[in-house]
Amino acid sequence: MTSSKKLSMTAKLPLIPVILAGGAGTRLWPQSRRAHPKPFMRLPDGETLLEKTYRRALNVADGGLIVVTAQDLGFLAERELARVSAQALATSHFLLEPIGRNTAPAIALAALAAERIANGPATLLVLAADHLIADVEAFSADVRLAQTLCADDFLVTFGIRPTHPETGFGYLKLGAALGENGAHVVDAFVEKPNADTALAYVASGDYLWNSGMFGFSTTRILAALGEYAPELLAQVRVVDQARSEVRSQTHYPLEAFKALEDISIDYAVMERSPAVAAVPARFDWSDIGSWRAVSDLNSRDPDGNSAQGDTLLIGARNTTVIGSARLVAAIGVENLLIVDTPDALLVAHRDHSQAVKQVVDQLNLREDSRATQHLTVQRPWGSYSILEDGADCKVKRLTVLPGQVLSLQLHHQRSEHWTVVSGTARVTIGERSFDLESGHACFIPVNTRHRLENQTATPIHLIEVQVGSYFGEDDIVRFEDRYGRV
Amino acid sequence: MTSSKKLSMTAKLPLIPVILAGGAGTRLWPQSRRAHPKPFMRLPDGETLLEKTYRRALNVADGGLIVVTAQDLGFLAERELARVSAQALATSHFLLEPIGRNTAPAIALAALAAERIANGPATLLVLAADHLIADVEAFSADVRLAQTLCADDFLVTFGIRPTHPETGFGYLKLGAALGENGAHVVDAFVEKPNADTALAYVASGDYLWNSGMFGFSTTRILAALGEYAPELLAQVRVVDQARSEVRSQTHYPLEAFKALEDISIDYAVMERSPAVAAVPARFDWSDIGSWRAVSDLNSRDPDGNSAQGDTLLIGARNTTVIGSARLVAAIGVENLLIVDTPDALLVAHRDHSQAVKQVVDQLNLREDSRATQHLTVQRPWGSYSILEDGADCKVKRLTVLPGQVLSLQLHHQRSEHWTVVSGTARVTIGERSFDLESGHACFIPVNTRHRLENQTATPIHLIEVQVGSYFGEDDIVRFEDRYGRV
Numbered sequence: 005m006t007s008s009k010k011l012s013m014t015a016k017l018p019l020i021p022v023i024l025a026g027g028a029g030t031r032l033w034p035q036s037r038r039a040h041p042k043p044f045m046r047l048p049d050g051e052t053l054l055e056k057t058y059r060r061a062l063n064v065a066d067g068g069l070i071v072v073t074a075q076d077l078g079f080l081a082e083r084e085l086a087r088v089s090a091q092a093l094a095t096s097h098f099l100l101e102p103i104g105r106n107t108a109p110a111i112a113l114a115a116l117a118a119e120r121i122a123n124g125p126a127t128l129l130v131l132a133a134d135h136l137i138a139d140v141e142a143f144s145a146d147v148r149l150a151q152t153l154c155a156d157d158f159l160v161t162f163g164i165r166p167t168h169p170e171t172g173f174g175y176l177k178l179g180a181a182l183g184e185n186g187a188h189v190v191d192a193f194v195e196k197p198n199a200d201t202a203l204a205y206v207a208s209g210d211y212l213w214n215s216g217m218f219g220f221s222t223t224r225i226l227a228a229l230g231e232y233a234p235e236l237l238a239q240v241r242v243v244d245q246a247r248s249e250v251r252s253q254t255h256y257p258l259e260a261f262k263a264l265e266d267i268s269i270d271y272a273v274m275e276r277s278p279a280v281a282a283v284p285a286r287f288d289w290s291d292i293g294s295w296r297a298v299s300d301l302n303s304r305d306p307d308g309n310s311a312q313g314d315t316l317l318i319g320a321r322n323t324t325v326i327g328s329a330r331l332v333a334a335i336g337v338e339n340l341l342i343v344d345t346p347d348a349l350l351v352a353h354r355d356h357s358q359a360v361k362q363v364v365d366q367l368n369l370r371e372d373s374r375a376t377q378h379l380t381v382q383r384p385w386g387s388y389s390i391l392e393d394g395a396d397c398k399v400k401r402l403t404v405l406p407g408q409v410l411s412l413q414l415h416h417q418r419s420e421h422w423t424v425v426s427g428t429a430r431v432t433i434g435e436r437s438f439d440l441e442s443g444h445a446c447f448i449p450v451n452t453r454h455r456l457e458n459q460t461a462t463p464i465h466l467i468e469v470q471v472g473s474y475f476g477e478d479d480i481v482r483f484e485d486r487y488g489r490v
Numbered sequence: 491m492t493s494s495k496k497l498s499m500t501a502k503l504p505l506i507p508v509i510l511a512g513g514a515g516t517r518l519w520p521q522s523r524r525a526h527p528k529p530f531m532r533l534p535d536g537e538t539l540l541e542k543t544y545r546r547a548l549n550v551a552d553g554g555l556i557v558v559t560a561q562d563l564g565f566l567a568e569r570e571l572a573r574v575s576a577q578a579l580a581t582s583h584f585l586l587e588p589i590g591r592n593t594a595p596a597i598a599l600a601a602l603a604a605e606r607i608a609n610g611p612a613t614l615l616v617l618a619a620d621h622l623i624a625d626v627e628a629f630s631a632d633v634r635l636a637q638t639l640c641a642d643d644f645l646v647t648f649g650i651r652p653t654h655p656e657t658g659f660g661y662l663k664l665g666a667a668l669g670e671n672g673a674h675v676v677d678a679f680v681e682k683p684n685a686d687t688a689l690a691y692v693a694s695g696d697y698l699w700n701s702g703m704f705g706f707s708t709t710r711i712l713a714a715l716g717e718y719a720p721e722l723l724a725q726v727r728v729v730d731q732a733r734s735e736v737r738s739q740t741h742y743p744l745e746a747f748k749a750l751e752d753i754s755i756d757y758a759v760m761e762r763s764p765a766v767a768a769v770p771a772r773f774d775w776s777d778i779g780s781w782r783a784v785s786d787l788n789s790r791d792p793d794g795n796s797a798q799g800d801t802l803l804i805g806a807r808n809t810t811v812i813g814s815a816r817l818v819a820a821i822g823v824e825n826l827l828i829v830d831t832p833d834a835l836l837v838a839h840r841d842h843s844q845a846v847k848q849v850v851d852q853l854n855l856r857e858d859s860r861a862t863q864h865l866t867v868q869r870p871w872g873s874y875s876i877l878e879d880g881a882d883c884k885v886k887r888l889t890v891l892p893g894q895v896l897s898l899q900l901h902h903q904r905s906e907h908w909t910v911v912s913g914t915a916r917v918t919i920g921e922r923s924f925d926l927e928s929g930h931a932c933f934i935p936v937n938t939r940h941r942l943e944n945q946t947a948t949p950i951h952l953i954e955v956q957v958g959s960y961f962g963e964d965d966i967v968r969f970e971d972r973y974g975r976v
Contacts, residue, residue, distance in 0.1 A: 319842060335838035349816055349818045391878050394951075396912045401885075465882060465883075
């Protein structure tokens, strides 16, 4: 029996999850921003969506993961994986895109990387980093089903049984059943429908939401790319060959990457191939595509309110408050979403939460950094929070993680004072290096090389007071940098 | 003609405005708080209500003012008067209450002070510090009318022609007209009515709102107090005799002050006297008693929105945003009041803005300082803003005004670093005093006496980083203090 022999052989291919952790960070602004998009948002349970995705993926993986993310977010993606498992971090690979180019190029590069990692073909399980799936058991069972379909050379997509006539998703039209296991052939991929069409789709029972999660063998997807998108695959091979690898990170040259077509795997391959199978998900699923979706996930009090943070609700109904350190008092309001961050506040009617994208668009138009950046900025060495940004000074709180070191640098237009408030900092100023204990301070004159380092096993916290006339991040002349930023 | 002779004699009494600048600061929370109540709130035009009241009062005064306020607010009341006129500040008097005791004791103390200032009887014009009156001409004309009535020995109250059946005010029932000038005898003072009664009052045309502004001669009000509230007057005389005067400030001892009855001048005198005249105001008037009242004063765009600060409105209607430095984005909301401050946010439906008092009550119950204090705190020497309040450090931005000096002090549980960011500070640490220029810093060890002084003509700004385990304002041991706080 040739076909069962083939099945048993290819079923042994290692399963390598591919986590796509990108995103513009617009739909959940102001918590999500381009420099800290949705997968990196910490949920009330203390975990990020990315962390949850890592756990879900490692549960079915035969080894480590492949994570595809933006170059600027690579260290954050690594940090989140370190929270899950040091071993997973050691066996995983990070493909860092210098610029976003949609899912087809990302998956093609991941397929090439996977074959190097597996030293031969592998099965890829492509997952978005910003989906919420609570039932990991059901998810794993569906992945096992997808694996058998991949072994039968299908391109597999995971479909979600619609709960309402959503117009924001594409749909899969199911064809013939593939045996008794629930899987179906996919007859068609259909675009985001209008409301009437969506209603008809849901009523028919023949349509599933297209989740954006996929399974296929590297052999199969590369063959399909070769057949349906040969130019793209050729470009991807050029980019892949120009890669440079540093530890577990793979970097690609910007110019070659720019030349890649910005196209989704759905357009490039899935919609064109006759050999696509759908696994209807038996797990719960949300892509958390709006603040309304977030509020739908929260548990509510009898008045329909949910509140995180320091809040005081009086006569409020059906209102969701996602607070920060500030006190949020809401009186007599209904159907609101209130999302507070240190530098931007959103107050939206529940039914209009999709319009938050317009806010981000307007901010981007006026080049307002609050579209993309938080007051707290993550860095490879730790993080900083801006406490004051005045005409005469800028004050930051810095956290330097154990073993990390900032670049050797100088500033032309500002002097700096560092006061260590906890931990012991190793400081270099000019030719001198010394330890600075908690409660002590040092002065860095203008145009003087300096460096801050944590040689201990506990984080350092310090307050930096910059005095001068210009405080931009571009007044940093770097001489040495562990993180390749010179 | 005895009466006209008497008129011409008493009409010559000097007019001394008495500004009552107290208030709990609850109704306009979070902008107004007990430590910085409504009269001290800065309006969009850059002036405070108190400043506007000063100008209005000085326009009719024959000399300086008497300002009655809380002891903690005295320096602020002075600072606001200095913004109006140095001469007015030099000729005015500040009666500082160690604890709030309503309007009857305040007015009685003001009457005694006025007779000392005038070296004999005077006419008092009692004004609340938190009313908004735009038409200063009409106001002055009404004050002149009130003066003639005072000269005829009336107790005068200013009444406001109702614009709606307000249930939050007391009403004056008008009696016989007093000549052709518009003034009437007051037949009765009536309490805050229910809605139906208020409607009937407004329909009748015989009722005015009781504004809380009064006029009377010191002779007349002291005689009336002696007749209707003799015990209170006796207590007030005790308190007055125990006063201490420092420059233009009059201080009263706390224990004696506590013994004063907490009673309004309406209850104590006005409602009991048959000789009360009402001047129906010909000026516009608002007591700005709620955020809704504030929003009613603002100009609106065609959708009924008004926005101060950094705001972005999309599809909002009939919404008022009073922002601060943070970006406030409002989407698809209606009939909201959004008031943002650095540490507390209010989102209220327009029709429920009175319930903000409940928020303040709840905060007071849990001893939350955000009921009473802002992150920026005014001090006699200038102000400070809390930039960071962490477990391991506290960071403040300090402003020291020209010629001012902080107390000589020490802290047991924290060291401090001062970095001057503009101006030149005179610093004393232990036995050493020196000038610290902009861009330079100094270190103040635990248990070390230190002092900060501005000997220049321009404000100093500096960043203070406190490091230690406790950062409360009560860890200040003061040795010398120009402002009497030792």
